Amino acid sequence: MVKFLKPNKAVIVLQGRFAGRKAVIVRSFDEGTRDRPYGHCLVAGIGKYPKKVIRKDSAKKTAKKSRVKAFIKLVNYNHIMPTRYTLDVDLKDVITPDALQSRDKKVTAAKETKARFEERFKTGKNRWFFSKLRTEDQMRGEANYDEEGEVDGHVGALLGFPFWVLQETLFPKRFIFNGFWLREVVCGRSLAGNQWS
Structure with a gap:
């Protein structure tokens, strides 16, 4: 390997x-x-x-x-x-x-x-x-663009692909990230970790 x-x-x-x-x-x-x-x-x-x-x-x-x-x-x-x-x-x-x-x-x-x-x-x-990692909700208000015109500073930018490409299948169901369940953030809902339904 x-x-x-x-x-x-x-x-x-x-x-x-x-x-x-x-x-x-x-x-x-x-x-x-x-x-x-x-x-x-x-x-x-x-x-x-x-x-x-x-x-x-x-x-x-x-x-x-x-x-x-x-x-x-x-x-x-x-x-x-x-x-x-x-x-x-x-x-x-x-x-x-x-x-x-x-x-x-x-x-x-x-x-x-x-x-x-x-x-x-x-x-x-x-x-x-x-710079802090930002969630999708935080990115809606402000966006930093790098030389290629891609939004910089979020999870997807660090991993090498856009944030909206992240799928629920990519992460476990209860994947905690920066105080939010990442699954909820990806789906467009920003519920706090303790409000999981």
């Missing part, structure tokens, strides 16, 4: 506290380890996205809005969705599996990751990585 979950591949976390967040693979363990005998990877992602900056914002407010909160996590392959993008940020020297063993090392690694993500955001590289 072809190994495509390689370092620097951008992914979307599907389960847990950071579900719906974008992340990048730092290291992959296809064969698993003794502690985790299944395929998994070490990811670094964005826990809190930067806010939109407008022209009238002061320098202090701009700096505050440009903050990024990062997370580091070991994730099962079943709980991530790979995208077609890669992120050329080198985090291997900062984030190691040993860094997750003690709290002090993890905090230090997360701070260094945060600094590198913020630096990349401020230089304007990989802008797509620093």
Whole structure:
């Protein structure tokens, strides 16, 4: 089988506290380890996205809005969705599996990751990585178009096909995504997860 979950591949976390967040693979363990005998990877992602900056914002407010909160996590392959993008940020020297063993090392690694993500955001590289994923309802009001004229920033754009191509058969019946059942969003109804009928 072809190994495509390689370092620097951008992914979307599907389960847990950071579900719906974008992340990048730092290291992959296809064969698993003794502690985790299944395929998994070490990811670094964005826990809190930067806010939109407008022209009238002061320098202090701009700096505050440009903050990024990062997370580091070991994730099962079943709980991530790979995208077609890669992120050329080198985090291997900062984030190691040993860094997750003690709290002090993890905090230090997360701070260094945060600094590198913020630096990349401020230089304007990989802008797509620093924007929240949006649902179809959110896209109706506003749309960002990329160079090819396709709507950018939603699930389909990251996966390589338009959002409306997503079918109910593509995902399990109760697939949770960003606080909504994706099945309901695809069907045009935006029911919250706890209102499933």
